[in-house]
Amino acid sequence: MTVQPIAITGKKTTRLMDLVKTLLPEGGNLDLCLTCGACSSGCPATGLEGMDPRKFLRLAALGLDEELTTTPWVWMCSMCQRCIYVCPMKINIPQLVYYARQQWPRESRPKGILGSCDMALKHDTCSAMGASEDDFEFVVGDVLEEYRESQPEFADMEASLNRERAFFYLNQNSREPVTEPDEMVPLWKILHRVGADWTYGTKGWAAENYCMFLADDPAWEHIIRTKVKAVEDLGCRIWLNTE
């Protein structure tokens, strides 16, 4: 807690919040806060780093941009939207958190998220764990074969790769093929049972997008474009991202 009062004097200056307002529909309602505390009452990150959503928004409203853009609390927000869901004024606090993240020098942002984004940028698979096209193709084929054999009722289940003009193009979080391959199967079974026409692709298959959490807009865009291209190249109608 700072002892020195926050000094407000002279002409009004532009706050970060003013810039964020121009980027959001309805200005994100950022000025409307009633300080009722509904956001902080349900935020999983309330109390971490001595911060909570109401306090965070208050820093922005009072123009305390230095603290707003340096509190590590922004990286503890999971963007779950519980705050905006109940806010009487429907204030877009998650987006304010996002733009506060953006103020951080890229190299200062949390190592885990940064590393995952950078890894995804290296491959056309967009996998934050660095899984290659070959790795993915092998794991999917291997797991499929195992289940077809061990569970006869799924003997004709499909998990195709790069099948052109399939109705759905399905993404897959890297964690499953890399660490928990069996967890891919329940969704396959559902899709099989309902007779869905779907395919994986070897390019752009990874569902996760750490570049978004990193608040790195160009990298985020690159990842999205790579995935969209993969869907379009196969001529699929619907892109199913399970994230």
Add this chain to the structure above:
Amino acid sequence: MKTTDRFQSEDRVLVIGGGIGGIKTALDLAEAQKQVILVDKANAIGGLMTLLDRTFPTNNCDLCTVSPTLSETSRSQYIDLMPLTRLIQLTGEAGNFTATLATAPRYIDLNRCTACGECHRQFPECVNFNPGLDHRAPTCMRYPQATPQAYSIAIDQCRDIGALSACCPADAILPRDSENRFDIHAASVVLAPGASIFDPKNLDCFSYGTEPDVLTSLEYERMMSASGPTQGKLVCPSDGRTPEKIAWIQCVGSRGMQKGAASYCSSVCCMFAIKEAIVTKERFKDSMETTVFYMDMRTFGKDYEGYYERSRKDYGVQFVRSRPHSVFRKPGDTQLTITYASVEDSTLNQEHFDLVVLATGFQISEDVRELAKQIGVDLNCHGFAQTPAFHSSETSRPGVYVCGMFESPKDIPETMIQASAAACRASAHVQAKQAEDASDTDIIPERDVTGEEPRIGVFICDCGENIGSVIDVPGLAAYAKTFPGVVTAEGVGHGCSRESMNHIEQTIIDQKLNRVVIGGCSPRTHETRFQDLLRRAGLNRYLLEMANLRDQNAWVHANQPAEANINARQMIWAAVSSVKKARALSDNHLSINTDVLVVGGGVTGMTAAIRLADQGYKVFLAERRSMLGGTANLIRSTLEGDDVQSFVRDLKARTLAHSRIQVIFNAFIVDHSGMPGMFQTGMQVGPRMFYRQIRHGVTIMSTGALPNRPTDFLLGSHAAVMTQLDADALLADSPRAASGWNNVVMIQCVGSRQPGNPNCSRVCCQAAIKNALKILEKNPETRIFILYRDMRTYGFQEDYYRMAREKGVIFVRYERESPPTVQAAGTQVAVIFPDPVLGRSISVTADALLLSTGFISDDESTEDLSAIFKLTRTPDGYFLEDHIKLRPVDLSRPGFYLAGTAHSPRLIRESIAQAEAAAARAQTLLSRKSIELGAEVARVDSKKCAACLICVRACPFGIPVINADGYSEIDPAKCHGCGVCASECPAKAIQLMRFEDDQILSKLLGLLERRVA
């Protein structure tokens, strides 16, 4: 129901909606001898209020305060009540409307139904008493005192109509009843359709509809009510256990922008939540914990701040300034969980509750909006009736008026005020009708009982659970039967219900009773009704005695039933002993003076004067200053941007030009005497203080309050510090005023909500917002900080509060214990205050500091006037009305009415409504040719009188005189019946009628004589 040809005359008012507002409008009109048709779509009148358990701030039982009013409605000869009826169409214009009404089939012949309840008993599986908490029914009567007292049938719910018809002993069921459409004429219309309650299902985070222990406030009221689904037993609906911890969540469906919530404030929820918490604490004491979660505590009404204080200090209700995120039940838990953030630090708290009550706000239903569209009444953006700036009861269609919730969310006192105001406005289109002489043929002539041996009937009410849960009523009746002189004694359930009243009346006639004792509630609320009953049964109305078994026994001794039952026997014996000595008395009458004295020439006084003068009454308007206008002279514009000065100019011109208004400037009231209908008030007038006396029939007090101007925060000693009123004028008069202001701070509650002036000044929050918006209009770059304790922008003012935040005004809360500090800093001032959200101090170097100083009562003049007029005042120096809930403009002294800021701080628009309400109330007295004085007057026995002058000196009203024959004479027309002379007279020459010595002595004897069986 009366014959329909009466409906072809235009001289009547059509009132739509039989809630408390519509009833009040109808009663005021009827009392002023104007014809009214009161229609309601429900099968009985009463609206929302009859569903409530108790009302704030008196915590009275609502049914008891409202039910005498309801029955007055049905018996009044000026009102045609049409339940189950809707307005379909309205053609014509003010003075000459034609309304098409449609009455839905009741399937019951009202003339035959005795409300015996047989249909209800035989088809119990589908009976509905309580909207919201139980199931549908073929017959539905909402509460025991319902008006009209008859059932109705939902024919589509009924499978065997033949069996239902056959079960009715009165043969009152009409299976082939059908809708009846007809036209009536009316000169004017009052809309009082009310509001409906927000459905909290949309706000899914609160689990309403999925968790049975989450209730709306109305459901909670029903559960607490003795006539509710659980007979007043408070239980958790999930498993029937008694709750030990209850939470209230405020602003559910109000002050929001999401999921169907209204953006305005519903104005009454803070008060009803506090009331519910207090009543709960009263009942359960320390075994119950009550917590209210709120955003701003909006206790802005008269003395509401004290109620809020008492709830915390005396009752231990806890208040948490935090809006919970969600309400949920963890798997395996019986209790509900609420998580909330504390303001003090960034921590998350979790607490468990047995019940969660959602303080749900009010909205205007689709069918009311449809009705408005149908009859061409404009609605505002929230679906409420659009009204002009200064006249809250006018709609966009001339001749159509509005009152109650349909104008804006409001509580019962404000509804009563607006209902009277609407009556005032609507009555201007109607001629008063002389009462059709109540032909004596249908009233039994009064029987002379002199010399008869006492034949006493004792009737004992159980008042639902109120008396019945403590007192053994059948046992008490059996005991009373053994008293000498008692012919019959019995329990009568709710004695004030129509069924019981009819039964008592018939018993009096059949058994030739000549005295009656009612063991029940307070004579204050119900004596007149039982007196009327006696009169209908052919007895003099004073042959009645009431024993207040409820207030003076069952309520106060609820925890000692054994002693309470002994006490009840003694009380009945006392009443029986006293009633034996009761004598027939006749009431005194006097013809009245219809001139009006209005004291105070502000907007309120001028409005009341014009309304009454327009109705043909002569008005004296006494103003102590040399100009009209009062505080409104200091205000340039309203929050909504309307020009106050041009309005006030026009009002002054109309007042001064009115042929029936005489304005008396520089008038100081010095003496007063007389009684309602014939007052004399003396005043010293003009620069030379000439004495002048006015004779008048009624008095309207509109003396206003003073703009407060404490010397806090450098006010008066630094040029940058000013009040909101100063700023309002500065911003209007100096075009460049705000151009150099980079930083402005406003401080709320300066001189209000603190010792010395404990109540909320009501107007300051909106005044601050108004000035903030005006500053930003002139200079959008100004930074504005508003330091507040609770933002109280009630009703639609909330929209402007949001607008101010939208434009960047920063609102910072402070506690009374740690107010901001202000220091001079050259031409600027430094304002230092803590921000509770950040937990840090903020220091603003402000170019202007605006203090919201609000109102303070005009203590000196209300003190003088209360002494001269013998009126009561609140501790903080405002005049005190007769009943804070139901009679907000009537002073306790008959013939005196109160309006404007002399009542309590209020806005111009609200003062005008109250002025019109006072005018309507005054007309109820002025329209009578004569006044009834009652029979309780002092009478002198000339043989005993020694002309000692003690009565002459003792009488507070100066009535007794020693006459030419040498003894004291007391004019029954002037006597107030206070009894002071009777108690002082050393020769016992004076008796107060109805309270004569032998009557009092036998009552005392009855009370003190040991007669315990």
